[in-house]
Amino acid sequence: MRDFDFAAPDSLDAAVQLLAKNKGKARPLAGGTDLIDYLRTGRLSADLVVDLKRIPELNVLEVTQQGLRLGAAVPCYRIYEHPEIGTHFAALVDACSIIGGIQIQSRASVGGNLCTSGPAADSTPALIALGAQCVIASASGSRTLPVEQFCTGPSQNVLQPGEILQEVTIPLPEADSGSHYRRFIPRNEMDIAVVGVGASVTVKGGQISNARIGLGAVAPHPLFAEDVSNWIVNQPASDATYIEAGQRARKIISPIDDHRGTAEFRTHVTGVLVERVLREAVQRAESGTAG
Amino acid sequence: MTAQQVVTAEINGRPRSFLCEPRQTLLEVLRDQLDMTGTKEGCSNGNCGACTVLLNGRPVVSCLVLAVECNGAQIETIEGITPKDGLLPLQNAFLENAALQCGICTPGFLMATKALLRDSPNPSEEEIRFKLAGNLCRCTGYDKIVKAVQDAAERQAATK
Numbered sequence: 116m117r118d119f120d121f122a123a124p125d126s127l128d129a130a131v132q133l134l135a136k137n138k139g140k141a142r143p144l145a146g147g148t149d150l151i152d153y154l155r156t157g158r159l160s161a162d163l164v165v166d167l168k169r170i171p172e173l174n175v176l177e178v179t180q181q182g183l184r185l186g187a188a189v190p191c192y193r194i195y196e197h198p199e200i201g202t203h204f205a206a207l208v209d210a211c212s213i214i215g216g217i218q219i220q221s222r223a224s225v226g227g228n229l230c231t232s233g234p235a236a237d238s239t240p241a242l243i244a245l246g247a248q249c250v251i252a253s254a255s256g257s258r259t260l261p262v263e264q265f266c267t268g269p270s271q272n273v274l275q276p277g278e279i280l281q282e283v284t285i286p287l288p289e290a291d292s293g294s295h296y297r298r299f300i301p302r303n304e305m306d307i308a309v310v311g312v313g314a315s316v317t318v319k320g321g322q323i324s325n326a327r328i329g330l331g332a333v334a335p336h337p338l339f340a341e342d343v344s345n346w347i348v349n350q351p352a353s354d355a356t357y358i359e360a361g362q363r364a365r366k367i368i369s370p371i372d373d374h375r376g377t378a379e380f381r382t383h384v385t386g387v388l389v390e391r392v393l394r395e396a397v398q399r400a401e402s403g404t405a406g
Numbered sequence: 407m408t409a410q411q412v413v414t415a416e417i418n419g420r421p422r423s424f425l426c427e428p429r430q431t432l433l434e435v436l437r438d439q440l441d442m443t444g445t446k447e448g449c450s451n452g453n454c455g456a457c458t459v460l461l462n463g464r465p466v467v468s469c470l471v472l473a474v475e476c477n478g479a480q481i482e483t484i485e486g487i488t489p490k491d492g493l494l495p496l497q498n499a500f501l502e503n504a505a506l507q508c509g510i511c512t513p514g515f516l517m518a519t520k521a522l523l524r525d526s527p528n529p530s531e532e533e534i535r536f537k538l539a540g541n542l543c544r545c546t547g548y549d550k551i552v553k554a555v556q557d558a559a560e561r562q563a564a565t566k
Contacts, residue, residue, distance in 0.1 A: 118408045121428030121474045144472075151431065151470045152451045164428060166475055192464065216540020217518065218455060221464035222471070304539040305453070 116155045123166035127173070127252060130165055131279065135254040137163045138276040145173070145188040146222035148215065149231045172252075172281055173226070178203060182287040187226025187280040192217075194225065204285055205399060206241040206294035206313045213237060213298070216305050226280050232266040235308040235332035239266065241296040243329025243339045244313035245285045252281040263329070263339035271336075292317040292325070293399030295392050298332075299384045301375075308332045309376040312364075312388040318352050318400040328360070328389060333368035333381050340364050343389075352401070357393040361386030415476045417442075418486025426473045433457045433468040436483060444484035446510050448542070455541030458514035459483045465521045467540070484513035487520060495561035496520060505554035507545035515541050519555050528559055 124130045134141050142161040144150055145168065153159040167173045173188035178199040185194070191211035194200055201208040207225070214223055214237050225238045229249070239262065247262040254277060262283065266272050274280065288294070294315035300306035311331030317324045326347040328340040343363045350356040370381035410425045417440070426435050433450070436442045436459070448456030450469045457468040460482040487494060496519055499505070506512045515538065522529060522537050529537070534555045535548070543551060 116429040116431075119428055120408050121411065121472065123475070123477070144475075147472065147475070148452055148470050151472060154429070155431075155450070164472070166472075168475070215452070216455065217521070217537050218458055218465045218467045218540045219452060219470075221461070221466045304536055 117157070117160055119154070119161045120163045121166065122163060123169050125169045125171075127170050127281065130167060130170055131252055131254045131277065133163065133165050134279060135277040141165055143167050143230075143279050145224040145227040145230075146190055146219075148219050148223040149227060167279065175282060178287075180287065181284075183207075183283075183285040185225060185283045185285070187230075187282055188224050189226070190222055190224050191220040195220075203288055204245055204294065206244050206296040206315060206396075207238065207285075209296040210238040210241040210311075210313070213304065225283060229262070229265060229283070230272060230274065230280055232268075232270050232272040232336065233307075234266075234269050234334065234336055235311065236266075236337060237296065237298060237308055237311055237331065239337040240311050240313035240329030240331040241294070242283060242285070242313075243337060244294055244296070244315040244327045245288075246315070246327055247283050247285045249283055250281045251278050253278040257281065261339075263337070266336035268335045288315065289317055289325070291319055291400050291403075293396045293401070295395040295399060297388055297392050297395070299388060307375065310370075310381050310384045310388055311337075312385070312392045314389070314392045314396045316347070316352075316393065316396045316400055318397055321352055323347050323350055323352050323356065323397070326393075328364065328393075330364060330368060330385065330389075332375075333370040333385055335369070338368065340367060340389075342367065347393075352397045354390075354394070357390040357397075358386075360393055361389040364389040411474050413473055413477050415478065416480045418482055424473075428472060428474050430473050431469050432459070432461075432471040432473045432476055432481070435473040436468060442483055442485050444513050446513055448510065448514075453542070454511070454514075455518060455538075456511050456514040458517040458541065460517060460521060463521070465518045465540075482517070484516060487516065494520075495565060496523065496558040499554045499558035499561055500551075503550050503554035503557055505546060505550045506543075511541060511543045511545075515543070515551060519558065522555070523559055523562060527562060529555070531556070 140162040175186040296313040298308035298311035448454035
């Protein structure tokens, strides 16, 4: 591995100062499950690695009346072991439970997953479905933007040199809501999504009153299927709706052919998964197990 | 060259201080600097689990941890799990169920299993397979490992 310096500041202020001073040559480190591998293989380089895990703001994990605050360095296991997150934000727990194996989940963070900006990131479609916002900090202040605007292409996002993702916030879903994330992989676990779909719905009297669908691994970055989501609103919670939503989702994606699957296969699977994920999210909404 | 940093961590219950470069992984430091070669290097990219250790009680792949991150941490490695008066029920279960052949993956499996049985003393086969998915074995075909973990769970329950 090429040589680099290391700092582990214990305040957000100190971290953004370090990043500002070393613009473009410093790399923030959370769980390291992507970064350390990239530094070792030379895919990325750094003069300075800034460990963010000692910063209190990046370790925040709380559910309040306002919703979820998820610090960018919080590892996956803390999310699925949290007593309330699964109740309100089930899609996020679904995703965090299948990112890598147990060892990866001990370290890997949702914030890091987002910042690596892989098109097949598992947690991003779940965050899109749940309507998450990204809080970005820098030496000159902070800004917020919807998660679907964060990634701009493979390994690319809106972060400017000197900026770090501080936290992700998700509003508390209204009553009678449910969410789900599911992916297709050829193995049972420890694999990268061929297609990943997250959905959240609110169901009132058998009718869907609110819906958001996030799609992964079928475009240069995770997608918010906005038109499909809008179409679903006011449709009955029925198989016909889920199947039509799947058909519509197939038309907005631009998947690639690679060793994980052809574009044709990904297009087919997108429809199947949208249908299944919506069905499960509605079931959760109606059973009240995961609102 | 970057200045080396002093890292102090508790390794297998003993405070240890060592010098390392920021670019050195915990795996490299354990094996090359501290001569603790029980932790094995497999893929070195986080896929195989051969280098699994417990970091603050959580199973991690030590190839994807920088040693400098471990200042103040508690680390448990394969060298630290064997009691003075024999083997753990888990170790006996692996031996008697022939859950290893070449043995390279075994330290990682034992560390991951130790954490698994601590958090879930009576796991189902499905849970064992899911939670040990981050550990690869190219010899056994896994069935013997799963049986050994189930056996270890029974042995642990019997000794309590």
